[in-house]
Amino acid sequence: MPRIVDVDAHYFEPAEVIGAYFAEPWRTRVLDAWKGADSMMTSLFPGSTGDQEVYGRIRRTELDTATGRGLRDPEDVPVAMAHVGVDACILLSHRMLSFARLAGEDER
Amino acid sequence: MLDRVVDPAEGIYTMVPAPYRDPEASVELIDRVGDEQGVVGVVFVTPGAEPPLGNRRYDVIYETAEAAGLPVVFHGGGASIDYFHLRGYEKFIETHTLGFMLNNAAQLTSLVVQGVPEKFPDLEVVFQESGVFWIATMMHRLDAEYLKRQSEAPLLRHRPSHYLRGFHYGTQPMEQPEDPAHLAALFDMIGGADRLLYASDYPHWDYDPPSVITKQPFLSDAEQAEILGGNAEAVFGI
Numbered sequence A: 001m002p003r004i005v006d007v008d009a010h011y012f013e014p015a016e017v018i019g020a021y022f023a024e025p026w027r028t029r030v031l032d033a034w035k036g037a038d039s040m041m042t043s044l045f046p047g048s049t050g051d052q053e054v055y056g057r058i059r060r061t062e063l064d065t066a067t068g069r070g071l072r073d074p075e076d077v078p079v080a081m082a083h084v085g086v087d088a089c090i091l092l093s094h095r096m097l098s099f100a101r102l103a104g105e106d107e108r
Numbered sequence B: 001m002l003d004r005v006v007d008p009a010e011g012i013y014t015m016v017p018a019p020y021r022d023p024e025a026s027v028e029l030i031d032r033v034g035d036e037q038g039v040v041g042v043v044f045v046t047p048g049a050e051p052p053l054g055n056r057r058y059d060v061i062y063e064t065a066e067a068a069g070l071p072v073v074f075h076g077g078g079a080s081i082d083y084f085h086l087r088g089y090e091k092f093i094e095t096h097t098l099g100f101m102l103n104n105a106a107q108l109t110s111l112v113v114q115g116v117p118e119k120f121p122d123l124e125v126v127f128q129e130s131g132v133f134w135i136a137t138m139m140h141r142l143d144a145e146y147l148k149r150q151s152e153a154p155l156l157r158h159r160p161s162h163y164l165r166g167f168h169y170g171t172q173p174m175e176q177p178e179d180p181a182h183l184a185a186l187f188d189m190i191g192g193a194d195r196l197l198y199a200s201d202y203p204h205w206d207y208d209p210p211s212v213i214t215k216q217p218f219l220s221d222a223e224q225a226e227i228l229g230g231n232a233e234a235v236f237g238i
Helices: A015-019 A026-034 A076-084 A094-099 B023-033 B056-068 B092-113 B133-148 B160-164 B180-189 B221-236
Strands: A005-011 A088-093 B012-017 B039-045 B072-075 B125-128 B168-170
Touching: A005 A076, A005 A094, A005 B125, A005 B221, A015 A026, A015 A094, A076 A088, A088 A094, A088 B039, A088 B221, A094 B012, A094 B039, B012 B023, B023 B039, B023 B056, B039 B056, B056 B072, B072 B092, B092 B125, B092 B133, B092 B160, B133 B160, B133 B180
Parallel strands: A005 A088, A088 B012, B012 B039, B039 B072, B072 B125, B125 B168
Antiparallel strands: none
16 A cells, blocks of 8 residues: 555644634634633634535434544544555644635724 | 644654735745744645636736745545535435546646736645546646647647646546556656655545555556655745
């Protein structure tokens, strides 16, 4: 079997982890939005609902892209790579990918 | 990502997410982290790019990526409420069919017609997350338009399909035609196995395992190895 490289995988770190790198006042916005929410969605990060609307046709219970379960902590990554069956991966921060689309001056 | 996750020794890499609406900030970010261990490219998410990504305002980003030896990766998106649902499409199957492909097709058209591959000849370009069949459609549609209106694309020295055969493409979500010969013909049309990069899109619901490549009867062992890893090693320096 050749070495397998996955050029597109996504990492769903909690918003609070990203928020810690932000300057104020955005750091407070992210961290406040996160409080008490078992979800990746905040008022700052653009999001989508589409991935969840699969109506039970495809059951992949090992992961949940709404909460990031399955690929939200560093120790999840080797487990995920073994699950998919790859030797290397290019992992994108899913929230930062969305964040790069923002245009509002107050959200730079 | 760099502090907690990326670890080239364990095969874990990442890319710089370009905040492309602010080209200066994008350049600053690439300059700051582009040479960090494990950073192998610059990624643009394609839905919502206005002006489209061939516009010269983005040239400084491409120039910086090219100088840093980093590929630019155009990552599809747009399957949800942000475009099509707001315009009356009701089913996820409709928006998911259209969104990823049309957003990538729109940015690819702009990139090629505005001459980005001519302006930055050493820049590696990758499109991903739209499957593979759209590539041949864009090659032939762009060629047909170009042959009628070459004066509108003065930077091009070749047909648009020439540039598309110079790009690389992520395979996910790989289409599964009933007749594998159709997929074989498609691979041939876009320049062969060396244009393709295996991509899973894990952990999204429609992720592809490596078997989408290994089960194709028309691919030789060498071609499978290229798609599964060899091409990525060459493009991203992994």
